[in-house]
Amino acid sequence: xxxxxxxxxxxxxxxxxxxxxxxxxxxxxxxxxxxxxxxxxxxxxxxxxxxxxxxxxxxxxxxxxxxxxxxxxxxxxxxxxxxxxxxxxxxxxxxxxxxxxxxxxxxxxxxxxxxxxxxxxxxxxxxxxxxxxxxxxxxxxxxxxxxxxxxxxxxxxxxxxxxxxxxxxxxxxxxxxxxxxxxxxxxxxxxxxxxxxxxxxxxxxxxxxxxxxxxxxxxxxxxxxxxxxxxxxxxxxxxxxxxxxxxxxxxxxxxxxxxxxxxxxxxxxxxxxxxx
Amino acid sequence: xxxxxxxxxxxxxxxxxxxxxxxxxxxxxxxxxxxxxxxxxxxxxxxxxxxxxxxxxxxxxxxxxxxxxxxxxxxxxxxxxxxxxxxxxxxxxxxxxxxxxxxxxxxxxxxxxxxxxxxxxxxxxxxxxxxxxxxxxxxxxxxxxxxxxxxxxxxxxxxxxxxxxxxxxxxxxxxxxxxxxxxxxxxxxxxxxxxxxxxxxxxxxxxxxxxxxxxxxxxxxxxxxxxxxxxxxxxxxxxxxxxxxxxxxxxxxxxxxxxxxxxxxxxxxxxxxxxxxxxxxxxxxxxxxxxxxxxx
Numbered sequence: 001x002x003x004x005x006x007x008x009x010x011x012x013x014x015x016x017x018x019x020x021x022x023x024x025x026x027x028x029x030x031x032x033x034x035x036x037x038x039x040x041x042x043x044x045x046x047x048x049x050x051x052x053x054x055x056x057x058x059x060x061x062x063x064x065x066x067x068x069x070x071x072x073x074x075x076x077x078x079x080x081x082x083x084x085x086x087x088x089x090x091x092x093x094x095x096x097x098x099x100x101x102x103x104x105x106x107x108x109x110x111x112x113x114x115x116x117x118x119x120x121x122x123x124x125x126x127x128x129x130x131x132x133x134x135x136x137x138x139x140x141x142x143x144x145x146x147x148x149x150x151x152x153x154x155x156x157x158x159x160x161x162x163x164x165x166x167x168x169x170x171x172x173x174x175x176x177x178x179x180x181x182x183x184x185x186x187x188x189x190x191x192x193x194x195x196x197x198x199x200x201x202x203x204x205x206x207x208x209x210x211x212x213x214x215x216x217x218x219x220x221x222x223x224x225x226x227x228x229x230x231x232x233x234x235x236x237x238x239x240x241x242x243x244x245x246x247x248x249x250x251x252x253x254x255x256x257x258x259x260x261x262x263x264x265x266x267x268x269x270x271x272x273x274x275x276x
Numbered sequence: 277x278x279x280x281x282x283x284x285x286x287x288x289x290x291x292x293x294x295x296x297x298x299x300x301x302x303x304x305x306x307x308x309x310x311x312x313x314x315x316x317x318x319x320x321x322x323x324x325x326x327x328x329x330x331x332x333x334x335x336x337x338x339x340x341x342x343x344x345x346x347x348x349x350x351x352x353x354x355x356x357x358x359x360x361x362x363x364x365x366x367x368x369x370x371x372x373x374x375x376x377x378x379x380x381x382x383x384x385x386x387x388x389x390x391x392x393x394x395x396x397x398x399x400x401x402x403x404x405x406x407x408x409x410x411x412x413x414x415x416x417x418x419x420x421x422x423x424x425x426x427x428x429x430x431x432x433x434x435x436x437x438x439x440x441x442x443x444x445x446x447x448x449x450x451x452x453x454x455x456x457x458x459x460x461x462x463x464x465x466x467x468x469x470x471x472x473x474x475x476x477x478x479x480x481x482x483x484x485x486x487x488x489x490x491x492x493x494x495x496x497x498x499x500x501x502x503x504x505x506x507x508x509x510x511x512x513x514x515x516x517x518x519x520x521x522x523x524x525x526x527x528x529x530x531x532x533x534x535x536x537x538x539x540x541x542x543x544x545x546x547x548x549x550x551x552x553x554x555x556x557x558x559x560x561x562x563x564x565x566x567x568x569x570x571x572x
Contacts, residue, residue, distance in 0.1 A: 005482060009383070012376035013392075016457070019373075019450055020399045023410035026420050030413055083292035090285055095293055101563065102296040108503060108562055110511020110555070112528045116535065116548045117303035123320045124306050145299045148292065178284075199401065206403045209513055209528075213535070223405050230409050230518060239413075242406040249402050257394060 024246055031239035048240035057225060058241065065205055065222040068136065072143035073200035077193055079144065080151025085181075087152070088159045106149040115213030118142050122214060134216025142214045143207060147200035154199070158192035159185070187267075191260045198256055202249055304552070311545035312338035322542050342546035351530065352547065356554065359527040362441070363509035366448040367456075370505050371498065373449070374456030378497070379490075381457070382464035393461070400454040408518050411450055415443055415519075439521040447515035448505075455504040463497030464490070496565050503562035507555055527551055 035042025052058060083103055087096070106114065122138050125131060132138050162185060170180040208223040215221070229238055313322040327335045346352050381392045399407060414420045415437040422434040437443050467490060475485035513528035520526070534544040
């Protein structure tokens with residue numbers, strides 16, 4: 001195509017990336033500002049980071065959020081992988097359409113609707129069977145629900161493109177189908193499982209709306225604490241906390257992406273060598 | 277797996293099916309039921325719609341008051357329309373910005389492509405709440421944008437962006453842009469470049485080739501991306517709450533206040549059910565294209 005249109009595409013791309021990144025970079029910049037006033041640069045300081053360690057409320061909320069995120073992403077990975085296997089490998093079964101719908105709907109369902117409906121369920125269940133108590137358990141259940149959708153979509157795509165001939169060969173040689181799946185197909189879809197675990201972890205760590213609805217007294221996750229602080233106005237220690245979270249998550253994602261890319265290239269190489 | 281048809285496969289199908297049924301689908305039934313209840317001063321704060329009398333008779337005490345309230349109180353109609361309008365225009369702007377971005381990435385060399393994709397994905401992985409908060413640092417009265425413009429002498433008084441509808445638009449576009457770019461990239465990447473070459477060989481100018489070949493073939497991506505932005509944006513709560521003005525009545529915010537402010541759970545349930553009915557159309561469109569794309 002013409003050079004003019006390429007220039008146009010490139011500038012929009014740069015504009016879009018600038019829009020995505022400038023606020024975060026500015027936030028990190030602010031977090032090192034010694035002055036608590038946002039429009040005055042009072043010199044470089046890491047004091048706000050130091051203060052975080054003395055804020056018990058934040059530390060407790062962070063711990064709860066991490067526990068929730070680990071439990072929810074692990075649960076979601078198990079359920080989501082099972083759903084992906086069911087949808088890819090079993091062409092027909094009763095409830096297939098229902099499962100497809102329930103796996104896709106949470107991706108677009110406004111969080112506020114999911115939050116309200118799940119709270120009403122938990123409250124009604126409490127009346128009927130005296131379980132679950134609102135707090136850690138209900139937050140984990142809610143997070144598993146929306147995270148499962150992301151796992152299924154990711155693993156489904158990977159599983160659909162996986163070569164089945166090796167698994168079939170193993171079964172022809174007498175391997176039990178479950179064993180053939182675990183030893184051959186599972187390693188192939190492992191990167192998708194791992195990356196969806198990470199995605200669930202970050203989504204769970206970030207969720208405000210659903211947690212606010214289904215949580216009970218005394219259980220405040222980190223986003224809930226951050227939201228109530230931010231609602232009152234800008235606070236410099238939140239700048240520091242936000243920078244820490246953004247850098248930690250960003251770092252983990254980049255590292256994981258690089259490691260998985262490398263493992264993937266090695267696996268492909270081994271496959272090529274094995275087939276020669 | 278060979279086990280097709282054997283009972284073993286139910287061990288795989290049932291756990292996710294039952295979990296999602298109980299914790300995703302059935303909650304809507306409860307919300308539907310409670311939307312016909314009345315508020316009450318006990319825990320939980322609503323009356324029973326269905327009760328079993330000691331003589332084992334079912335007793336139904338439903339009220340349509342919440343839905344009547346929804347139709348008569350102007351605030352809900354205004355909020356629904358306002359949310360739909362805000363989401364619609366934000367989606368259009370995201371599309372206008374996201375399409376050229378996705379196109380540029382799809383035409384980039386392979387190695388650059390994966391880096392660019394990571395650059396677009398990364399904000400999606402990092403905290404949504406914190407990114408909205410970060411945007412506040414740019415657009416507030418003494419934020420970076422105003423400081424720069426004032427120092428350059430382009431403006432004399434700080435621009436009032438925070439707590440306006442403009443801030444809500446900016447927030448939605450900033451937060452949801454990756455959701456637009458990624459599905460668009462996925463369809464544009466699959467596009468066969470020889471089609472465009474053939475069009476060029478036959479004398480078609482690039483703009484015409486784009487309009488008659490690229491654009492029609494990328495419609496599934498346009499729809500998937502638009503729905504991924506539009507549907508959550510209609511129900512957005514965090515952005516209007518943190519960036520919007522006190523008069524910004526997005527439905528998510530009204531729902532939140534009904535619940536946490538007024539403690540009127542049945543009314544909130546009715547608002548949620550009505551809201552869901554409004555979204556059934558867009559969700560169905562999204563599902564249709566999504567399933568078709570997965571099977572392609």
